[in-house]
Amino acid sequence: MTASRRTFLKGLAVAPALFxxxxxxxxxxxxxxxxxxxxxxxxxxxxxxxDPHKYIGLWAVQDLMxxxxxxxxxxxxxxxxxxTEWAVEDNGKLLRVKLRQNVTFQDGTPWDAxxxxxxxxxxxxxxxxxxxxxxRLYSGxxxxxxxxxxxxxxxxxxxxxxxxxxVRPSRFLxxxxxxxxxxYQVPVGTGPWIQESASNxxxxxxxxxxxxxxxxxxxxxxxxVLPDSRSRMAALRAGEIDLAGGDYLAPIKATxxxxxxxxxxxxxxxxxxxxxxxxxxxxxxxxxxxxRVRKAINIGFDRAAIGQVLYQSLAEPAGSLFPANVPHAGKxxxxxxxxxxxxKALLEAAGWSGSGIRxxxxxxxxxxxxxxxxxxxxxxxxxxxxxxxxGEIGIDLTIRSVDHASRHSDIPARKYDMALxxxxxxxxxxxxxxxxxxxxxxxxxxxxxxxxxPANLDPLVLAAxxxxxxxxxxxxxxxxDWLYNEVAISPLFYAPIIxxxxxxxxxxxxxxxxxxxxxxxxxxxx
Numbered sequence: 001m002t003a004s005r006r007t008f009l010k011g012l013a014v015a016p017a018l019f020x021x022x023x024x025x026x027x028x029x030x031x032x033x034x035x036x037x038x039x040x041x042x043x044x045x046x047x048x049x050x051d052p053h054k055y056i057g058l059w060a061v062q063d064l065m066x067x068x069x070x071x072x073x074x075x076x077x078x079x080x081x082x083x084t085e086w087a088v089e090d091n092g093k094l095l096r097v098k099l100r101q102n103v104t105f106q107d108g109t110p111w112d113a114x115x116x117x118x119x120x121x122x123x124x125x126x127x128x129x130x131x132x133x134x135x136r137l138y139s140g141x142x143x144x145x146x147x148x149x150x151x152x153x154x155x156x157x158x159x160x161x162x163x164x165x166x167v168r169p170s171r172f173l174x175x176x177x178x179x180x181x182x183x184y185q186v187p188v189g190t191g192p193w194i195q196e197s198a199s200n201x202x203x204x205x206x207x208x209x210x211x212x213x214x215x216x217x218x219x220x221x222x223x224x225v226l227p228d229s230r231s232r233m234a235a236l237r238a239g240e241i242d243l244a245g246g247d248y249l250a251p252i253k254a255t256x257x258x259x260x261x262x263x264x265x266x267x268x269x270x271x272x273x274x275x276x277x278x279x280x281x282x283x284x285x286x287x288x289x290x291x292r293v294r295k296a297i298n299i300g301f302d303r304a305a306i307g308q309v310l311y312q313s314l315a316e317p318a319g320s321l322f323p324a325n326v327p328h329a330g331k332x333x334x335x336x337x338x339x340x341x342x343x344k345a346l347l348e349a350a351g352w353s354g355s356g357i358r359x360x361x362x363x364x365x366x367x368x369x370x371x372x373x374x375x376x377x378x379x380x381x382x383x384x385x386x387x388x389x390x391g392e393i394g395i396d397l398t399i400r401s402v403d404h405a406s407r408h409s410d411i412p413a414r415k416y417d418m419a420l421x422x423x424x425x426x427x428x429x430x431x432x433x434x435x436x437x438x439x440x441x442x443x444x445x446x447x448x449x450x451x452x453x454p455a456n457l458d459p460l461v462l463a464a465x466x467x468x469x470x471x472x473x474x475x476x477x478x479x480x481d482w483l484y485n486e487v488a489i490s491p492l493f494y495a496p497i498i499x500x501x502x503x504x505x506x507x508x509x510x511x512x513x514x515x516x517x518x519x520x521x522x523x524x525x526x
Contacts, residue, residue, distance in 0.1 A: 037524060038220040039505075041517070042232045042244040044251065044374070045404065046225055047203045050187040050195070052171040053122045055445055059167045060249045060517035061223065064205055065106070065189035066171035069097055069116075069164045072427035074512050076327060078161045082111060082172060082190060092156025092469070099147040103212045105174035106188045113143045115175055120151075122182075123169040131435045131442050133157045133465060134164065158465070158472055159327075162427050167515045192216055201225050217523045229253060229377060236500055237263050242524070245499030247274065247422065248514050251377040252498045254311065260500050267500045270510040273326050274425035275318050276376070278386075278418060278490035279450045285417040287352070287365055294487040296346040297418075301389040302338035303492065310381055311493070318491035321480060326429040328472055330480040336490070343393045358394035366396040370416040374404035379420050382492075411448030421450055422495070426513045430476055434461050438479075451488040 048057040052066040069083040085098040103111035120141070129135035134157050142150040157163070164170050174188040187195050192215060193205040203223040207216055224241055226232045233256045235241040244250040252260075257267045278297075282288040303317035316323075319335035347365070352358040358365040369386065371379040380401055387397040397418075402410060411419060424432040436444040439461045440454040451457065460479045467475035483489055499518065501508050504525045511518040 037218045038222050039218050039243065039519060039522060039524065040222045040224060040241045041519075042226045042235065042241045042250040043203075043223045044225070044227055044232075044249065046200045047198060047223065049184075051184040052167070052173050052187075052189070053119070053169045054184070055168060058249065059515035060246065060511075061203065062167050062171065062187075063191075063516050064193040064221065064519075065187050065191040065195065066167070066173065067190050068166065068170055068172075070161050072162065072165040072512055075325070076162075076426065078165065081165075082116075083164075086161070088160060092160070093153045095151045095153075095157075095160060096144075097149055097151075099149065100212065101147055103190055104210060105176075105190050106194045106208050106210070107174050107176050109174045109176050111172070111190055112146045113149045114146075116149055116172065117141060117143065118175045119172045122173075128443070129169055131432070131439075131444065132163050132166075133431070134160055155466070156468060158467060158469065159431060162327075165427050193221060196220075214520075216519060221519060226250065227374070229256065233260060236260060236265055236502065239502055239504075242502040242505050243499065243508075243518075244501075246497065246511070246514055247272075247377075247495060249517070252500055253377050254498065257498055257500060264503065265500050266503065266505075266508070267498070268508065268510055269499075270497045271323070271325055272425065272494065272496040272514070273323060273429060274495045274514065275322060275423045276492045276495055277318075277321070277421045277423060277450060278492055279416075279421050280418055280488065280490075281414050281416055283452070284414060285367060287360075287367070288417060290350045291487055292346045292350040293352070293365075294490075296343040296350075296393060297390060297395070298336050298487050298490045299339045299346075300343040300393045300395070301386050303335060305338070305389075306382065306385050307493075310378070310385060315493045318494050321433070321483060321489065321491055322423065322430060323494040326426065328430050328476045330473075330477045333480075333484050338389070340393055347394060352394065354394070356394065357391075357396045364396055365394060366398065368398050368400055368417045370400050370402060370407070370410060370419040372402050372404060372407040372420075375407050376420055376422065382420065408446035412444075412446055414448070419448070420492075421448070425515075427515075431465050434476070434479060435465055439465075451483070453486075453488070457482060457488070 047061040050057040050062050052062050068081050071079045071081040073079040082100050083097040084100050087096045105111060123129050124135050125138040137153040137155050137157055139154045140152045144150060172189060177186050177188045179185055192208050192211040194208045196204045196206050202225060205221045207219050226235060232244050232250055236244055245252050261267045280288045280294055287293050307315045307317060317335045319333040320330060322329040347358055351360045352365045369383050371383045373380055383399045387399060390397045410416060435442055436447060437450040438457055440452045440458055460482055464475040464479050497510050497514060499510055506523045506525055507521040509518060509521050
């Protein structure tokens, strides 16, 4: 197993049936695909609506077709894509971009300044996208020539180039992909892959031979919908799929990764930019309004022990909201250590007393934790350890497991006392999480909120999001300090990126972010 840091195990032991055989139909399909030079990739759910200006489809699938002006590279390096040059001028209030020439969309439409502005007009400056500084502060544009555009902003835009690397809504769709009323119809971009078909069981893409950049060495990508993790692992070992991984595409539990490695399947791990966070909802459970209760919970479980038991000592416990490789991640807070006696004393001071499950005014200290295996692999097992350890300090923790759809309804409706979240990760950090998951006035759809405090937290988040380059470190640190002092959240672990691929896949390189599908540099051997 290759790794730039310690492997992250996301689940408990895998059942002996993990590598049971797949159906003969899938096996035959895989053999046919191999003969044709297809890369077969597992996805956990259908790709969905791929409109790059909406927040619906799978990011990594959109990445196959839709390209940005600039691309987020390794370690946050900004690289050219549909723009070859750029300059930020007027003290950060003007962005001038030179567009790549001799580029067409997959339907033959030219990529030029008009196509760029047609796309931007679909999203920039609209309230739904005001979590992005570039959208919130946009004031206008000037088309200098067919391949030069100037974008103007009311104020300097922090993280401007990063925002134009996002998968959505910043990527570019062919202007011919909509009907006469401007409604999205088909996914057509400038990227190297053209969608051939899409269903609830698979999506297929063929290579766009008119692509401006380096062409992939293989002709097709087949995305096979395999919702069950065990089926994905069995398919990998049987040679029926070539690639699986990524927390948002087809998650691999690290116990599964170890089993795959033992079976001779290459497994790669790289440092990630997302954090697993335990969120609190005081608006639903009165007990959580007391910071002493939240602090007792935070020191009531043992991250190191969880790492040993659940993650085989390969998970990195988190003390801060973001790992250090995220821009403006702030100073490193010490990882909370379990202290049972101190946790009990905090609960006593908060008025929760008694042996066994604690009570206050005749009411038991009962909390509900919402988990979703479809959203976060291994979350049920993690919840069970929290349940056991918090029970030792007198908290009755019940676990409610939900599917992906239920989580997408319950979490934004705040139907939970506590829940497990991922931060958004690169390239959206830090402001994607700070604004999207903490600002009460921002509607982030199905993602929900880590913590809400309009009076105290909102002003800090807004100050950070609008800070100048000179002030951003102090402004973001003020948010982190408040979250830490209020125990508004409990960071648990920093999650790396885990991928596994068939031996016939050569040249695999993990993606720069969890939102990319890592097909580049791959060649397929016989």
